[in-house]
Amino acid sequence: MDILTTIIQNLANGLLIGGVYALIGVGLSLIFGVMRVINFAHGDFVVIGMYSALVIYRQLSLDPYLSLLIALPLGFLLGLVLERIILSPLVDAPEDSTLLATLGLALILQNTLLLIFGAEPNSLYVSYATATIKLGPITLSLIQLIAGAVILVVIIGLYLFLTRSEAGKAVRATAQNRLGAELIGINTLAIHSLVFGFGMVLAIAAGIILIPQLFATPAITGPVFTLKAFVVTVLGGLGNIWGAIGGGLLLGVVEVLGASYISNSYRDAYGLVAFLLVLLLRPEGLFGKTVKRV
Amino acid sequence: MSKFTGLAIFLAVGILFPLLLPGYLSLAITLLLFASWASAWDVLGGWAGQSSLGHAAFVGLGAYTIALSATRFDLAPWWAVLIGMGLAAALAWAWGSLTFGLRGPYFTLSTIAVAEILRLIAINERWLTGGAQGIFIFSLREPFGLDLFDRQTQYYLALAYTVIVIRIIIGFAKGKFGYQMRAVREDEASAQAAGINPTRVKLQAFMISGALTALGGAIYGVFLSFLEPHDIFFLPLSVQIALTAIIGGRGTIWGPTIGAVLLVFSAELFRNIFAQANLLIYGVLILVVILFMPRGLMGQLEHRIIRRRYARSTRS
Amino acid sequence: MPEVLEAEGIVVRFGGLVAVNNVSLRVQSGQILGLIGPNGAGKTTLFNALTGYAPLHKGRVSLLRRDVSRLAPYARIRRGMGRTFQIERPFEELTVLENVLVPAFLNTSNRREAEALAWQSLEKVGLADRARQPSADLNLARRRRLELAKALAVKPQILFLDEVMAGLNPPALKEMVTFVRGLSSEGLAIVMVEHIMRVIIELAEHVIVLAFGEKIAEGSPEEVTSDPTVIEAYLGGSDD
Numbered sequence: 001m002d003i004l005t006t007i008i009q010n011l012a013n014g015l016l017i018g019g020v021y022a023l024i025g026v027g028l029s030l031i032f033g034v035m036r037v038i039n040f041a042h043g044d045f046v047v048i049g050m051y052s053a054l055v056i057y058r059q060l061s062l063d064p065y066l067s068l069l070i071a072l073p074l075g076f077l078l079g080l081v082l083e084r085i086i087l088s089p090l091v092d093a094p095e096d097s098t099l100l101a102t103l104g105l106a107l108i109l110q111n112t113l114l115l116i117f118g119a120e121p122n123s124l125y126v127s128y129a130t131a132t133i134k135l136g137p138i139t140l141s142l143i144q145l146i147a148g149a150v151i152l153v154v155i156i157g158l159y160l161f162l163t164r165s166e167a168g169k170a171v172r173a174t175a176q177n178r179l180g181a182e183l184i185g186i187n188t189l190a191i192h193s194l195v196f197g198f199g200m201v202l203a204i205a206a207g208i209i210l211i212p213q214l215f216a217t218p219a220i221t222g223p224v225f226t227l228k229a230f231v232v233t234v235l236g237g238l239g240n241i242w243g244a245i246g247g248g249l250l251l252g253v254v255e256v257l258g259a260s261y262i263s264n265s266y267r268d269a270y271g272l273v274a275f276l277l278v279l280l281l282r283p284e285g286l287f288g289k290t291v292k293r294v
Numbered sequence: 295m296s297k298f299t300g301l302a303i304f305l306a307v308g309i310l311f312p313l314l315l316p317g318y319l320s321l322a323i324t325l326l327l328f329a330s331w332a333s334a335w336d337v338l339g340g341w342a343g344q345s346s347l348g349h350a351a352f353v354g355l356g357a358y359t360i361a362l363s364a365t366r367f368d369l370a371p372w373w374a375v376l377i378g379m380g381l382a383a384a385l386a387w388a389w390g391s392l393t394f395g396l397r398g399p400y401f402t403l404s405t406i407a408v409a410e411i412l413r414l415i416a417i418n419e420r421w422l423t424g425g426a427q428g429i430f431i432f433s434l435r436e437p438f439g440l441d442l443f444d445r446q447t448q449y450y451l452a453l454a455y456t457v458i459v460i461r462i463i464i465g466f467a468k469g470k471f472g473y474q475m476r477a478v479r480e481d482e483a484s485a486q487a488a489g490i491n492p493t494r495v496k497l498q499a500f501m502i503s504g505a506l507t508a509l510g511g512a513i514y515g516v517f518l519s520f521l522e523p524h525d526i527f528f529l530p531l532s533v534q535i536a537l538t539a540i541i542g543g544r545g546t547i548w549g550p551t552i553g554a555v556l557l558v559f560s561a562e563l564f565r566n567i568f569a570q571a572n573l574l575i576y577g578v579l580i581l582v583v584i585l586f587m588p589r590g591l592m593g594q595l596e597h598r599i600i601r602r603r604y605a606r607s608t609r610s
Numbered sequence: 611m612p613e614v615l616e617a618e619g620i621v622v623r624f625g626g627l628v629a630v631n632n633v634s635l636r637v638q639s640g641q642i643l644g645l646i647g648p649n650g651a652g653k654t655t656l657f658n659a660l661t662g663y664a665p666l667h668k669g670r671v672s673l674l675r676r677d678v679s680r681l682a683p684y685a686r687i688r689r690g691m692g693r694t695f696q697i698e699r700p701f702e703e704l705t706v707l708e709n710v711l712v713p714a715f716l717n718t719s720n721r722r723e724a725e726a727l728a729w730q731s732l733e734k735v736g737l738a739d740r741a742r743q744p745s746a747d748l749n750l751a752r753r754r755r756l757e758l759a760k761a762l763a764v765k766p767q768i769l770f771l772d773e774v775m776a777g778l779n780p781p782a783l784k785e786m787v788t789f790v791r792g793l794s795s796e797g798l799a800i801v802m803v804e805h806i807m808r809v810i811i812e813l814a815e816h817v818i819v820l821a822f823g824e825k826i827a828e829g830s831p832e833e834v835t836s837d838p839t840v841i842e843a844y845l846g847g848s849d850d
Binding site for chain 3: 468469481485489491597601
């Protein structure tokens, strides 16, 4: 393969990985934008998605992509309930409090999963796991392409919801100005629950499309993805959900290129360094002008 | 009652402990280390109000400095400890200078990233750190004829460490520096109006906090005598340190120690039930504290005492 | 009389907006300077520029004949400024006494000396009987007085008072007016931003009127209140 093909191949791989990061980051950014909550349990929501695909596969032998149909509605409910119990009492508390509350939630989720499933790595083998599709000179993995398709559908759905539906408009109004939204009769507490539910749905979708591609362990995979989600959202601008898509794709590409051309062992460091630089030099993110936009 | 009465009692109990319960030395060392780390964290997190979730970086720095100086450079442990603390203070200074411009949660996020980057360096720079396989401390020089690998020696070192940390906190708690930090935590603009330079105060707090944490890291390194970057630099240790202080009560003298007693004992109690899932108890307790007593155990108690004392004084 | 504060050609900009445009003023010790003007006239911004809380775009601030234009707020405080905040900002987790200890520690590192100084300040403003109360529990009038006690505890040469009278009931207002007059007769220079015209007329020797960031009039209270531009600015500019 010549150099150009390698670069295109790497870019394609980076974008496919970045798509998953985007999906995770969009949820985190949505939650921050509307609720001003930095959700430390976000990576664990992804892990919940992974293990729910496992459970559904083992119990019902359902293909992971079909298990989305069961897991997403349940995840939405779980998100609603968790928000009601843990976050809604803290709606007027300092930002520090909600951060710590979600950190507590993260520890509870990680360790509950650990108690149920044990510490050994789990993955879900699908028969088409190694199938590839050739596109001219580059080769793409089938499951990554399916993942890409799922991400597109979910993100377009979210976009339509936020821009076209009444509820979506209420979400955006709440993000812009909670008090103002309340003055025009929006129940912002209900919006918070709704948004947390959506964040959970996006994370679970990401978990389900990831589980055929990697091995997951409850207490390690969660924090890893929480960190990635932070990186993605800070790159895109905290609270800027469309920026998070750019941030996700960018992180994917940076990781793959950095791993191929600099050093594979520092793969996780590239994102963190970019994260620190953006935080210090351009805290509003790479793509947005304001921190508040949704 | 002098302000040192509590510390004197603590020291007396600490000295007698190994004679009474010699079988629990390792548990007691863990307890003392967490009490001191949480107290050291609290200088920055509680007193100066800047929550860090990266303090494992300082533990790692202290532990690795003593391990490397013993195995690579044949340096005496007391020098290694001083170098470790110096490095930690320098790291805190650089880190704080860069990030204290960031508001609240952004600072917290940056601390995670810095600690993670250090962990990746420890894993990958094999020539220096031994890489992911970790590093053994085979032998240490014996200061004053003390065998540092002896559990009892380690216990007394940990006890001395805890006493030093708490002594330092008592020293500033009611003095100028203590009030400067609390003012900065409450309201930076208002602190400036009192002639306080908030950045300087936060940097000082961060450097003290980092250096003291690294001192404990050195003891921890000797206690483990085998360092793995995955354990010693990883996010969960940072989280444990922070939560211990927050559950016990931020910005109080004894809160972090009370937190450590509560958490280390309950982790021990539930060890058979939860096995590796020992952080479950941290998760549950932090949620309870945040939802029902946001000042933490000691903080809530102190708050009530102040109110009650004032109410009584107005009645008489 | 010695010049305490001298400001020349102060310009403050926020993005494209000129909040304060080319304002100069001077204050001597024992003198009370009043800053008035309709809402949004730039009073508080000017005030913040003098104390270092808003960035100077152009101009110069001298305190006791030394240029402090580039200094951060805390450094200006250390050289002799004291200020209150329009919305009182007590350190809520501290008691009243501890609140005043914080600025008192600027003058000494000794706890006993700082405490003595804090008590003095509290007695001066009449809050000594509340010293052990958690500051979060104070009512508005007492929070104002706490602000004053904190500003006095740094032992300033010049005091900046940002609407300390607003919202006070008539007896509390009267007390505050007497108190401020007392401070100036002790030789303290005072700059006050105030909404209540009556207070300014009663207290200030010299008044500067701002509108849209510009100085539109200055002089004795009688002069400015009879100035047609001032009346126009107040009646035409805002509903105040």
